[in-house]
Amino acid sequence: MRIVSLVPSQTELLYDLGLDEQVVGITKFCVHPQQWFRSKTRVGGTKSIHIDRVMALKPDLIIANKEENIKEQVDELAAQFRVWTSDISNLTQALQMIESIGEITQTISRATALIETISRRFSLLPATPNPVRTAYLIWQNPYMTVGGDTFINDMLLRAGFENIFKDRLRYPEISLNEIAENDCRLLLLSSEPFPFKQNHIATLQQQLPSTKIILADGEMFSWYGSRLLLAPGYFEKLRKMSDA
Numbered sequence: 001m002r003i004v005s006l007v008p009s010q011t012e013l014l015y016d017l018g019l020d021e022q023v024v025g026i027t028k029f030c031v032h033p034q035q036w037f038r039s040k041t042r043v044g045g046t047k048s049i050h051i052d053r054v055m056a057l058k059p060d061l062i063i064a065n066k067e068e069n070i071k072e073q074v075d076e077l078a079a080q081f082r083v084w085t086s087d088i089s090n091l092t093q094a095l096q097m098i099e100s101i102g103e104i105t106q107t108i109s110r111a112t113a114l115i116e117t118i119s120r121r122f123s124l125l126p127a128t129p130n131p132v133r134t135a136y137l138i139w140q141n142p143y144m145t146v147g148g149d150t151f152i153n154d155m156l157l158r159a160g161f162e163n164i165f166k167d168r169l170r171y172p173e174i175s176l177n178e179i180a181e182n183d184c185r186l187l188l189l190s191s192e193p194f195p196f197k198q199n200h201i202a203t204l205q206q207q208l209p210s211t212k213i214i215l216a217d218g219e220m221f222s223w224y225g226s227r228l229l230l231a232p233g234y235f236e237k238l239r240k241m242s243d244a
Contacts, residue, residue: 004059005030006046006069013098013225017107025057049073090154091122094224114226121232128160132242134186135164135179139194142173155221159235176207186242187211192218214241
């Protein structure tokens with residue numbers, strides 16, 4: 001089987017399922033594992049796929065995602081190749097995706113082991129009866145956050161944080177005034193898709209003096225493949241940082 005992955009988190013999953021020889025193409029954002037990023041053919045960005053490069057690889061299977069890829073490009077590829085598309089907004093769906101890919105690629109035993117380990121680690125996360133009122137920024141100019149129907153929102157809840165914008169949908173634009181007016185106790189600045197850095201904390205802290213601001217590893221909140229193995233441990237450390 002020749003596989004092209006158009007989704008970074010699922011590319012990493014394919015690696016952990018032992019599919020090194022089968023995966024022939026990835027995107028420029030598929031940075032894990034590093035050896036694949038350096039050696040595999042890159043077919044463009046998640047939203048700017050070079051169709052001709054994919055065609056040249058003659059894949060037996062293309063793995064895509066409803067949110068991360070452009071529908072028109074996926075449809076164009078699906079007219080010529082077998083395309084499997086995921087649609088994930090919570091941990092349960094992520095685990096179902098891992099199982100499905102395990103079945104499709106005949107690596108179900110490895111997939112099942114991953115699912116069991118991920119499930120166990122999430123089950124060991126301590127309960128948080130009083131979750132911290134939190135906002136999670138993914139972009140600036142304009143500032144954008146995450147709504148209650150997103151995978152990130154589900155991860156925030158499991159990590160012990162209450163998304164103050166959970167009543168919104170998808171990735172709404174917001175203002176700093178809205179953050180302050182909603183009694184935000186913690187502001188998480190994601191490392192992706194916008195790469196927030198330490199200097200952004202200094203700028204925002206002046207406008208939100210009563211809010212604790214921390215940089216967050218966006219991969220831990222938004223990658224729904226085998227990186228979920230690492231997420232529970234990271235969430236515990238982040239919660240301790242927020243309580244300090």
